[in-house]
Amino acid sequence: MIDTVLLSQLPVGATAKVIAVDAPGPLGTRLRDLGLHPGTVVHCLRRAPLGDPRIYELRGVQLCLRRSEAGLVRVNTDG
Amino acid sequence: MAEAAAPPLLRLGLVGSPNSGKTTLFNALTGLRAKVGNYPGVTVERREGTARLPGRAVQIIDLPGTYGLEPMSPDEAVVSQVLEGKLADVAPPDALIVTVDACAISRSLGFVAELVNEGLPTCLVLTMTDELHARGGKLDLERLRAALGIPVLSVVGHRGIGLEALRQLLPRPSEWERPPIPPPTDAEERHAWCESVLERVVLRAPGRDPWTERIDRIVLHPLGGSALFIAVMVLFFQLIFAWATPAMDAIDAGMSALAGAVHGTLPAGLLADFVSDGLIAGVGSVVIFLPQIMLLFGLLYLLEDVGYMARAAFVVDRLMARIGLEGRAFVALLSSYACAVPGIMAARTVPSPRHRLVTILVAPLVTCSARLPVYALLIGAFVPATTVWGGLGLQGLVLLGLYVLGGVTALIAASVLSRFVVGHASLPFVLELPPYRVPPFRLWLAQVWSAASAFLRRAGTIILLASIILWGLLTFPRVEAPVGASPTEASRYALEHSAAGSLGRAIEPVIAPLGFDWKIGVGLVASLAAREVIVATLAQVYAASEEDGTSLRKAIREDVDPRTGEKVFTPATVASLLIFFVFALQCTSTLAVMRRETNSWRWPAFAFAYLLGLAYGASFLTYRIVSAFTT
The missing domain is CATH 3.40.50.300 (P-loop containing nucleotide triphosphate hydrolases)
Incomplete structure (x- = not known):
């Protein structure tokens, strides 16, 4: 079963595939520049002690994003 | 060819x-x-x-x-x-x-x-x-x-x-x-x-890098990671606050010895005074920052190159986000507890220029070690050494209160500035966690040296110039003391008739609403060199011997206004002066390093103005409120 969720909702340890980046203008460009293109496989590695931000693993890089930015990315989980 | x-x-x-x-x-x-x-x-x-x-x-x-x-x-x-x-x-x-x-x-x-x-x-x-x-x-x-x-x-x-x-x-x-x-x-x-x-x-x-994976399991563990973060920050704090002290004391002693040697060699007079009290003291006021800067950047770049700084920023980001900043600003603010100069320089590790600017603008609010001698003098002289609430020393509580006031104001100022003054940052927070690495020693050394030499060249020259100008203000015009005056009396007399003395009198109408007289005014003018200078200046004004702190305490406790016959340092005045020192940016070194880091006089001018306004307003209120309760 495939679920579409926001990247910020992806639980720690889960892997998902990016569907779309829902941010207009330069912010969307920046998220794509960071490697978040449709089709990119993202793994949620861990979260900070206070819950936010989280570390995502994508395209060979460990990237730390806050909930506010991760919430702009829609992903598909196959779980 | x-x-x-x-x-x-x-x-x-x-x-x-x-x-x-x-x-x-x-x-x-x-x-x-x-x-x-x-x-x-x-x-x-x-x-x-x-x-x-x-x-x-x-x-x-x-x-x-x-x-x-x-x-x-x-x-x-x-x-x-x-x-x-x-x-x-x-x-x-x-x-x-x-x-x-x-x-x-x-x-x-x-x-x-x-x-x-x-x-x-x-x-x-x-x-x-x-x-x-x-x-x-x-x-x-x-x-x-x-x-x-x-x-x-x-x-x-x-x-x-x-x-x-x-x-x-x-x-x-x-x-x-x-x-x-x-x-x-x-x-x-x-x-x-x-x-x-x-x-x-x-x-x-x-x-994944297998080593990074293993180390991060500990370093980024919800509990272990937080504990490690606190431990590293305590170490950091200890390093620049305490461990730099021996080197700073040595520089201080060396400069004093040099000044003494000049006085011994040159004939007594203006030239000897200029070389020892103007030039050597000025150079000393620059070099004195080097131990802190070298230690701070030594550790900062080491943690950065190893890969820990990004992790520390990740751990603390949530807290910093509340005040409109991000994790990497934490270290800069923490460093400012030792001194705003290395703190402002440490803001370089904050990649977003807006966040960096806000960090630089609030760093002077964090209680730096130069305020401590001022607090110690005033608290020691006027706060009774009694205990309250079952054994807590009142003097210590007041000191703690001043630290907390500075820190909390810095946080509030950061969230106000990042929202209204610097413009709300729309840049997303982006932080990459690099794999752990063994940093190349040469690169590390070069980074530390480049930070230190940049400070000496770009900020040091301004600090030197400012301290020489202040020396001039405290020295000229030279008025001979009446015959038969003791050396301390003569020095008091010279200061009273100097440009700084006149400035102190000139600003008296402005500072009178805060409960300050012209003598405190002279101290405030002189403290522009560095906050703790007000202690030495007051000692000079009161013709008290500098070595013995108790005589200055006694002198300011007993000082009476000849016009009104009332004590100059009333509880309201003391409270007002303490509050003034919590907020005001009386430090040319901080202004110089702000100029160097932001590449314009605009931001140091802004910081000076907003902190002076804050200090004036808070002192005025404090003076009024405490006066109402104590009279």
Whole structure:
């Protein structure tokens, strides 16, 4: 079963595939520049002690994003 | 054979994402002889250096790290502006060197394509290929070269691998391979193109670094990680607060000895006074910062290069986000407890210029160690040494209260400034966690030295000049004391008739609503050199011997206003003066270093004004409220 969720909702340890980046203008460009293109496989590695931000693993890089930015990315989980 | 005119200086732009090994490559090429400045109008550091390459010297322009060419802020626009020659007095580069972390090629190829489309001769340097191999990854460089149509080299900068081949290539960009068909310019087409190139080039994607994985399990553990974070920050604090003290005391003693020697050698008079109290004391007030700066940056760069700073920022980001900042600003604010000068310099590790600016503007509010002698004098003289609430010393509680007041105000000021003054930052918070690395010692040493020498050159000169001017204010005009006056009396007399003395009297009407008289006014003028100077100045005004703190305490406790017959230091005045010192930015060194870090007098002027306004208002209220309760 495939679920579409926001990247910020992806639980720690889960892997998902990016569907779309829902941010207009330069912010969307920046998220794509960071490697978040449709089709990119993202793994949620861990979260900070206070819950936010989280570390995502994508395209060979460990990237730390806050909930506010991760919430702009829609992903598909196959779980 | 006669050489024709020297060929025009070749300028190469060095472009890459943060963490792509750009700085390491810059240092390896230029041998650490960078000229550091700022780009006009923005607070972005501009670094250029000369690389002596086979046949010719080449100018390398280290452009700010960026993930793409579409800017999100004026500061980020610098890269594309420089490339397109749109920035006044910065000539565009003749060719580009693009650095890409080999492990991050999958993310960075789009940026490379964007840069190739700029139309300049471009070469790609893949860095950290050693890490790629260690993580089990494999790239086909030949296919990458064929796909991009530009030279591709693998360089491990700090080990010198591949550097010679790069040095051979760089001097002749006109001969570099150019792409027969440039990559697509449309974003979506470019992405599709990148994916198809990556499919051919990435033979095996790198896995996780096994060591980083193991270490992070501890370092980023919800509980263990927080404990480690606190431990590291306590160590940090201890290092710059306490461990720098012996070296600072030694510098202090050395400068005093030097000044004493001058007094012994030169005939007593203006020249001896100038050399010892003006010049040597001025140099001392610059050099005194060096132990803290070296220790701070030594540890800062070590933690940064090892990879811990990014983790620390990750752990504490949530707290800093509440005040509109981000995790990396934490260390700068913490350092400011020792001294705002290294604290403001530490704000360099904050990549977002807006966050950096807010951090710099609130750093002076954090209770620095220079306020301690002032607090100690006033609390010691006026707060009774009693205990309250079952054993807690009242004096200690007041001191703690002042620390808390400064810290809390810094947090409030940060959230106000980031919302209203500096403009709400729309830049997303982006932080990469690099694998743990053993930092190359030479690079670390060079970074620490570059921080220290930049401080000496750019801020030190201003501090020296300011302290000499203040010496002049405290010395001129010279009025001879009446015959028969004791040395302390004579020094009091000279100060009273100096320009600073007149200034103290001139500002008396302005500071009277705060409960301050002209003597405190002189102290405030003198404390512009450094806050703790007010203690020595008051000692001089009250003709008290400086060595013995108790006599000054006694003197200010017993001082009576000749006009009203009332005590000068009433509880309201003391409270008001303490509050004034919590907020006011009376420190030329801080202003000088702010000027150096923001590249304009605008921000130091703003900080001085807003903190003075805050101090004045808070002191006025305190004076009124305490007066109402105590009379």
